[in-house]
Amino acid sequence: MTSINKPRILTGDRPTGPLHLGHYVGTLKNRVELQHIYDCFFIIADLHTLTTNPSLEKTSMINDLSRGLVLDYLSVGIDSEKSVIYQQSRVPQVAYLSLIFSMLITVPRCQRVPTLKDVLKDLHIEKPSLGLLSYPVLQAADILMVKANLVPVGKDQESHVEVTREIANTFNKNYGNLFPVPKALIGDVGTLPGTDGLAKMSKSVGNCIYLSDDPDTVTKKVMSMYTDPTRIHPTDPGKVKGNPVFIYHQAFNSDLAEVADLKARYQKGTVGDVEVKQKLAIAINDFLEPIRQTRAKYQKKTGLIDDIIMVGSQKAQSEAQATLDQVLQAMKLN
Ligand code: ATP
Ligand code: MG
Numbered sequence: 001m002t003s004i005n006k007p008r009i010l011t012g013d014r015p016t017g018p019l020h021l022g023h024y025v026g027t028l029k030n031r032v033e034l035q036h037i038y039d040c041f042f043i044i045a046d047l048h049t050l051t052t053n054p055s056l057e058k059t060s061m062i063n064d065l066s067r068g069l070v071l072d073y074l075s076v077g078i079d080s081e082k083s084v085i086y087q088q089s090r091v092p093q094v095a096y097l098s099l100i101f102s103m104l105i106t107v108p109r110c111q112r113v114p115t116l117k118d119v120l121k122d123l124h125i126e127k128p129s130l131g132l133l134s135y136p137v138l139q140a141a142d143i144l145m146v147k148a149n150l151v152p153v154g155k156d157q158e159s160h161v162e163v164t165r166e167i168a169n170t171f172n173k174n175y176g177n178l179f180p181v182p183k184a185l186i187g188d189v190g191t192l193p194g195t196d197g198l199a200k201m202s203k204s205v206g207n208c209i210y211l212s213d214d215p216d217t218v219t220k221k222v223m224s225m226y227t228d229p230t231r232i233h234p235t236d237p238g239k240v241k242g243n244p245v246f247i248y249h250q251a252f253n254s255d256l257a258e259v260a261d262l263k264a265r266y267q268k269g270t271v272g273d274v275e276v277k278q279k280l281a282i283a284i285n286d287f288l289e290p291i292r293q294t295r296a297k298y299q300k301k302t303g304l305i306d307d308i309i310m311v312g313s314q315k316a317q318s319e320a321q322a323t324l325d326q327v328l329q330a331m332k333l334n
Contacts, residue, residue, distance in 0.1 A: 006037070006039045007037075007038050007149040007150060008038060008039045008040070008041065008146055008147060008148045008149050008150070009031070009034055009035075009039070009148055009149070009150050009151070009152060010040075010041045010043065010142060010143045010148035010151060010182075011027055011031060011040075011042060011043070011152045011153055012041075012043030012044060012045050012088075012142070013043075013044065013045065013069055014045045014046070014049045015045075015046050015049060015062050015065035015066040015068070015069050016049050016065065016204050017065065017203035017206075017208075017210075018068055018069075018072060018210045018211065018212050019069065019072040019203075019211050020201055020203060020208035020210050020211065021201065021208070021209045021210075021211070021248070021251075021252070021284070022191070022192035022200065022201035023072075023154075023211075024076065025187050025192050025251050026153070026154030026155070026186075026187045026189070026191065026192065027152045027153055027154055027187060028073075028076050028078075029187060030152035030185055030187055031152055032076055032077045032078060034185075035078060035079060035082050036082070038150065039083075039084075040082070040084065041083070041084045041086065041146045041148065041316060042078065042084065042086070042312075043086060043087075043142055043316075044066045044070070044085070044086065044088060044309070045088050045139075045142065046066060046088050046089045047088045047094075047095075048088070048135060048139070049062060050131060051129065051131045051135045051138075052119065052125065052204065053204075054129075054131075066087055066309065067305045067306070067309070068212075070085055070305045070308055070309060071295060071298060071299065072211055072212065072295075073085060074294065074295070074298045075211060075212075075291045075295035076211065076291055076294075077294070080308045080312070084312045084316055085308050085309065085312040086309065086312035086313040086315065086316035087309050087312075087313050088142065090313035090316075090317070091145075091313060091316045091317050093145065093317065093320035093324045094141045094142060094145055095141075096324055097141040097145055097320070097324055097327065098134070098137055098138045098140075098141035100327060100331075101137050101144075101167050101171075102134055102137050104167050104170045104171060105137060105163065105166065105167055105170070107133070109163070109166075110136065110163070111133065113136055113159050113160065113163060114159050115135075115136075115157065115160060116133070116135075118199075118200070119132070122198070122202060122204075122205055123204055123205075135160070136159075136160040136163035136164070137163070137167070139160050139163070140163055140164040140167045140168070143164045143182055144164065144167070144168055144171075144179050144323070145316075145319065145320045145323050145324075146316070146319050147179060147323065148180070148182050149182055149183070150182060150183055150185050151164070151182050151183070151184050151185065152185040152186075153185070154186070154187060154191055155186050155187075155190045156191055156200060158184050158186060161182065161184035162184075164182060165181050168180070168181045168182070169181055171327075171330075175327075175330040175331050176330050178327065178330055189247070189251045192247065192248075192251065193244040193247060194207030194208065194226075194244070195207050195209060195222075195224075195225045195226065195244065196226050197226030197229075197244055209221050209222070209284065211295075212292075213288070214292075215285045215288075218281055218284050218288065219285070222248075222277050222280050222281040222284065223274075223278075223281065225245055225277060225280075226244055227244070227245050227273050227276075227277075233269075234273065234274075235269045235270075236269050237266075237267055237268060237269040238266045238267060238269065238273075239267075240266055240267055245273070245276055245277060245280055246259075246262075246276075248280055248284065249262065249263075249276075249279075249280055249283065252280075252283050252284050252287045253279070253283035254283070254286070254287075255283070258279060262275075262279065
């Protein structure tokens with residue numbers, strides 16, 4: 001797998017729940033395509049889950065949720081032979097690196113990260129923990145630990161990658177050129193809204209269609225989706241722009257002529273929400289069907305997931321230790 005010349009990717013997910021359609025358009029699609037060109041590190045960012053809810057109830061779920069993430073990865077086509085899949089808490093060097101990086105960035109800079117405000121609002125957090133404030137610093141340690149060049153993330157994470165770039169530049173300036181300054185790669189749909197009309201489909205909010213949902217569940221969720229609230233009768237002209245139902249059609253319906261026809265009729269008031277949603281449910285189920293089949297194949301292989309996490313975490317650990325040694329040497333701390 002890892003080779004000397006290939007550029008590197010680091011990206012991943014918090015094990016706070018199963019992956020959803022937002023993850024697919026935001027980052028999984030890019031990951032599957034790029035794993036052939038890059039050396040990829042996919043992180044199960046379990047320490048990052050503590051930033052928003054460190055209760056025992058939640059921490060005791062992390063290992064099961066982490067296994068679920070790996071199954072989600074495999075089901076969309078991530079290849080564990082090609083890429084390293086690892087669990088953040090099994091790589092303790094990252095905490096050391098994060099501590100050092102936290103000295104290279106100011107508190108007001110972290111307070112200015114726009115994602116922080118969104119998370120506080122969406123998760124109803126009144127006062128952030130110190131850990132939540134330094135979320136992007138820990139993320140910088142994840143990314144720079146493997147010297148990643150590219151970070152395929154959803155739009156909401158772009159400002160975090162900017163923090164990583166700043167930390168890499170500061171480190172390089174102060175102690176010598178050690179880190180590549182990585183770039184964010186944003187999925188083409190941007191941020192996928194939730195089924196409830198919130199700006200972001202998010203697993204901690206629960207407004208999601210999961211990659212693992214069965215066809216009936218998908219249909220039920222789609223049929224109760226938020227659309228254009230100003231439209232009362234099917235004969236009222238409706239809004240397409242910013243309407244989650246049409247954003248999903250655009251992202252998942254491969255029948256482009258159908259999408260164009262539905263949009264035109266919706267704007268004229270000649271199609272009802274029910275028909276638009278029924279067609280969307282069919283399109284999403286068609287999209288998910290091959291993913292379900294791959295999932296079923298891997299689900300039968302007992303022990304596979306634990307092995308993938310163990311082997312990947314060992315590989316990540318040796319990368320992390322090598323980087324940490326270089327950091328300490330560059331800072332004359334060794
Ligand atoms: P949580 O609510 O626990 O933060 P999440 O749904 O935001 O969960 P994360 O694990 O934080 O998911 O994000 C993993 C990756 O998926 C990130 O790169 C993030 O930008 C991307 N992502 C998550 N939700 C969406 C979305 N709705 N649209 C596009 N990308 C998304
Ligand atoms: Mg998130």
